[in-house]
Amino acid sequence: MTETPRSAFRSIAEMSDLTGRTVIVTGGAGHIGRAATAALVERGATVAVVDLNAEACTSAAEEAEQGRSGSAFAVPCDLSDEEATRSIAEQVLDRTGSIDGLVHFAALVSSEPLDNWTTPFEQQATSVWRQALEINLTAVFVLTQACTPALRSSGHGSVVTVGSTYGMVGPDWRIYEGTEMGNAAGYAASKGGVIQLTKWMGTTVAPDIRVN
Numbered sequence: 001m002t003e004t005p006r007s008a009f010r011s012i013a014e015m016s017d018l019t020g021r022t023v024i025v026t027g028g029a030g031h032i033g034r035a036a037t038a039a040l041v042e043r044g045a046t047v048a049v050v051d052l053n054a055e056a057c058t059s060a061a062e063e064a065e066q067g068r069s070g071s072a073f074a075v076p077c078d079l080s081d082e083e084a085t086r087s088i089a090e091q092v093l094d095r096t097g098s099i100d101g102l103v104h105f106a107a108l109v110s111s112e113p114l115d116n117w118t119t120p121f122e123q124q125a126t127s128v129w130r131q132a133l134e135i136n137l138t139a140v141f142v143l144t145q146a147c148t149p150a151l152r153s154s155g156h157g158s159v160v161t162v163g164s165t166y167g168m169v170g171p172d173w174r175i176y177e178g179t180e181m182g183n184a185a186g187y188a189a190s191k192g193g194v195i196q197l198t199k200w201m202g203t204t205v206a207p208d209i210r211v212n
Helices: 031-042 054-064 082-096 126-154 185-204
Strands: 022-026 046-051 072-076 101-104 157-160 209-211
Touching (some): 022 031, 022 126, 031 054, 046 054, 054 072, 082 126, 126 157, 126 185, 126 209
Parallel strands (some): 022 046, 022 101, 046 072, 157 209
C-alpha cells in the first residue's frame, strides 16, 4: 500500500486561512460576535460587523482590525427591518466585491430590557413574540436569501447559524428560581425554527453553499 506523502496534506494554518475572503457577522458587537470577528480577522478575512447600535458596531470593528486597516467595518442595521436587512448584502458587495461567509449571531435574548420577556407565560406579550421571531429567525432567512447569489459565486460560500438548547427542549424552570432571568416562548420557538431552517437551507443550496 502506497502512503500519501505528507506534502499532499494542507496544514491547519492553510486550511483556516481566510485571506481575501469577506464574512458578514450579525450581532458582531456582542460578546460572542466580537470574539468571532477578531478570530476571522486574525485568519485574514475582511469582516462586516452588523449590529443595531451604530456606536457599538463601529467600536467592535475598530477593536478587531488589529492593525489591518479596513479588515473590519461597521454596517449598523435593525434586523427587524426587512428592507434594511436585505440592503446589507449590497452594502458589503459595494465595499468588498464579494461575500464568502455569513455568521448569524444576532438574537433577541433575555438580557435585553424588554417588557413581558421574563414574565409568566400568560403575561408574555404578542409584540415580544413577534420581535423574537423577526430578529432571531426571519432575519436569518432574509439575509441569507439576499446573500445567496454572492455566496454561490464565491465558490466556497459558507453560512453559520446559532441555535439553542431551548430550540430542542423545554426549559427547566428550577434554574431560574431566585433570578431575574426567564425563558420566553418566542425565544424557544425562534431557535427551534433556526435549527430546522438550517437543515432546510443546507440541502437546498448545496453543494454551492455550506450551511451549518
